[in-house]
Amino acid sequence: MYIAITRQQLGDNFKGSARDFVNYLEKENEGREPELQEGYFNQEENNIDAERVIAEIDANTAKLKKREPKFYSLVVSPSQRELQHIGNDPEKLRQYTRQVMNTYAASFYRDREVTVKDILYFAKLERERTYSEKDREVKENQAHASKILELQHRVRAIKEGREQGEIAKLREKINVLEGEAPHQLNGKRIVPGMAKEGYQSHIHIIVSRMDRTNTHSLSPGSKFRTSETTLHGQTVKQGFDRDKFYRAAEKTFDQQFNYRRNFVETYHARNLLDKDPKRFFSALLGLPTNERQAAKQLLFKAGIKVPTIPVNKAQLAYKAMMQLKKGIGKALESGSIGI
Incomplete structure (x- = not known):
């Protein structure tokens, strides 16, 4: 499960409207008949119109400074394995999203309890989902892409009379x-922007920085960790x-x-890999045989070359461990493993 929290990207004018972001989320609705378009939902309602989303988020910005984000965006992106488990059922994803937002509200550190009823989202x-420059397939196709681009430039130069040569041979x-590019999809070289195969359902969430009463700021920003501060002589809880x-x-x-959930799919595993690779691989070695084999298969599907998982700690050489860590890190970055 991959979940990301991102602050509103403010431009030079700092107007703070949600319109650009909502317009971006409408890309899959373009060209579809109204009855086939995907609407927005919140904790209680379905099929909410985009204009209502813009209006309510934009109106809920009291007390915020000009250069402060007015909203945050969340992406809830299950792995293909997770999607397969629930049959890629859109209603189950909506139900799960509503539970996620209960959890989101409960993660604020405040003097009073924050519930989902306080959250405008x-x-x-x-x-x-489409391939990007971060995906392993695109990266491993890059050598061929560079040569192809160079040849295309030569073809153009010949057409324009700046070079001589045989266009047909080029x-x-x-x-x-x-045809030789290592990663293909439906007979074509995988390039950025190409739609990915298989189940790719995910959820985008736009959350107001202010609570529903437009009175209290609720920022999940990374710099607002759980802490206590003194305000007007009183200790106040803050953070997310x-x-x-x-x-x-x-x-x-x-x-x-x-x-x-297999060990390598867990948030705990990702934390261990980032902060203490030795403990990560020790935990991997300590898994029951069937779970360790399943972990190996998940890593292999993510494009990580793991010929064998060492059967004891003595075989886990530092150099090999760091090479494996690098491969897993790249897979996590591109979303190949749903952690």
Whole structure:
């Protein structure tokens, strides 16, 4: 399960409207008949119109400074394995999102309890994801892409009279390189912007910085960690516990859908890999045989070259461990493993 929290990207004018972001989320609705378009939903309602989302988020900005973000965006992106487990069911994803927002509210550190009733948010289901420059397939196709681009430039130069050469031969070389690229989809070289295969459903959520009463600021920003400060001579609780939120969101999915999560899919594993690789691999070695084999298969599917998982700690050489860590890190970055 991959969940990301991002602050509103403010431009030079700092007007803070949610319109640009909502327009971006409407990309899958373009060209569809109204009855086939995906609407927004919140904790109580479905099929909410985009204009209402913009109006309510934009109107809920009291007390915020000109250069402060007016909203945050969350992406809830299950792995293909998780999506397969729930049959890629859109209604189950909506139900899960509502539970995630309960967890989101409970992760604020305040003097009074924050509940989902305090949160102004709208969510939208999307069914497609596209390849980006971060994806392993695109990176490993890059050598061929560079040669193809160079040949295409030569073809253009010949057409414009700036060079001499045989265009037909250059195009033949381009076709050979296209076919030799290591990663293909439906007979074509995988490039950025190409739609990914398989289940790709995910949820985008836009959350107001202010609570529903437009009175209290609720920022999940990374610099607002759980802490206490003195305000007007009184101790005040503030912050948002991201670690608690991510762990609880993962646990919610597992309990809600009876999902058996492998070690390498867990948020705990990702933390260990980042902070203490030795403990990560020790934990991997300590898994029961069937779970260790399942972990190896998940890593292999993510494009991580693991010929064998060492059977004892003595075989776990430092150099090999760091190479494996680098490969897993790249897979996590591109979303290949749903942690």
